[in-house]
Amino acid sequence: DVKVTQSSRYLVKRTGEKVFLECVQDMDHENMFWYRQDPGLGLRLIYFSYDVKMKEKGDIPEGYSVSREKKERFSLILESASTNQTSMYLCASSLGATGGGELFFGEGSRLTVL
Amino acid sequence: AQSVTQPDIHITVSEGASLELRCNYSYGATPYLFWYVQSPGQGLQLLLKYFSGDTLVQGIKGFEAEFKRSQSSFNLRKPSVHWSDAAEYFCAVGAPQAGTALIFGKGTTLSVSS
Numbered sequence: 250d251v252k253v254t255q256s257s258r259y260l261v262k263r264t265g266e267k268v269f270l271e272c273v274q275d276m277d278h279e280n281m282f283w284y285r286q287d288p289g290l291g292l293r294l295i296y297f298s299y300d301v302k303m304k305e306k307g308d309i310p311e312g313y314s315v316s317r318e319k320k321e322r323f324s325l326i327l328e329s330a331s332t333n334q335t336s337m338y339l340c341a342s343s344l345g346a347t348g349g350g351e352l353f354f355g356e357g358s359r360l361t362v363l
Numbered sequence: 364a365q366s367v368t369q370p371d372i373h374i375t376v377s378e379g380a381s382l383e384l385r386c387n388y389s390y391g392a393t394p395y396l397f398w399y400v401q402s403p404g405q406g407l408q409l410l411l412k413y414f415s416g417d418t419l420v421q422g423i424k425g426f427e428a429e430f431k432r433s434q435s436s437f438n439l440r441k442p443s444v445h446w447s448d449a450a451e452y453f454c455a456v457g458a459p460q461a462g463t464a465l466i467f468g469k470g471t472t473l474s475v476s477s
Contacts, residue, residue, distance in 0.1 A: 253406075280464075282464055282465075284467070289372070289469060290469060291369075291453060291467045291468055291469035291470045292407075292453065292467040293467075294464050294465075294466070297464045299462050305462060305464075307464060339406065339407070341407075350395075350457070351397070351409055351412055352397075352399075352407075352409075352455075352465055354399075354406040354407040354408075355406055356405065356406040357406055
C-alpha cells in the first residue's frame with residue numbers, strides 16, 4: 250500500500266514563528282502536493298512538485314514556501330506564521346508524468362497559530 | 364480554467380435510502396474525474412475515478428458515478444446508504460497533462476439518519 254506520512258498530526262505555534270510541515274511518501278511517486286483544507290472552502294492547492302527540486306505555485310501560495318530535495322520528501326514552510334494560517338494541511342502524492350492521476354493522501358496536519 | 368462545483372453543502376439521508384451527490388465541472392476537454400471521501404479525523408480516500416471509456420464507473424463501498432459530458436456532470440450514487448457512509452465527499456477534476464494538479468470542489472457533508 251502507498252503510504253504518505255505527515256510528521257505531525259497536531260501543532261500549536263505562535264504568530265511569527267517559522268513552521269515546517271514534513272511529508273514523506275514511500276512509493277517513488279514523481280508528484281507531490283500540499284493542500285489546505287478549511288470548512289466550507291474544500292481543499293485549496295498551495296504548492297506542488299512534479300520532480301525533485303521543482304515546484305509550482307498553486308492557487309494560494311502566499312505566505313508559504315516548499316522544498317523538495319529528495320524525491321520522497323516534500324516540505325511546506327511557513328516563514329512567519331499568522332493566525333489566518335490556522336488550518337488543516339494535507340499532503341498528497343501521485344504517480345506518473347501526467348498531473349491528473351490519482352492522489353494518495355496523508356492523514357493531515359492540523360496547525361493552530363496563536 | 365478548471366473548476367468544480369458541488370451544489371449541496373449538506374445532505375441528510377435515511378439509512379437504507381438511495382443517495383445522489385452532485386458534481387459539475389468546467390474543463391475544455393475530457394477531464395479526469397474523481398470522488399474522494401473523508402471520514403471524521405481521517406485523510407481522503409479515493410472512492411472512484413473516471414479517465415475514459417465506460418461512462419458509468421464503479422467504486423469501493425458500493426458507490427458508482429456517471430460521467431455525462433453533455434451536462435458536465437459526474438454525480439455520485441449509492442442505492443442504499445449505511446450509517447458508516449456519513450462523511451464528507453469531495454469531487455475533483457484533473458487534466459491529463461504533466462505539471463498540473465487536481466482541483467477539488469468544496470465538498471458535501473453527508474449525514475445519515477436512522
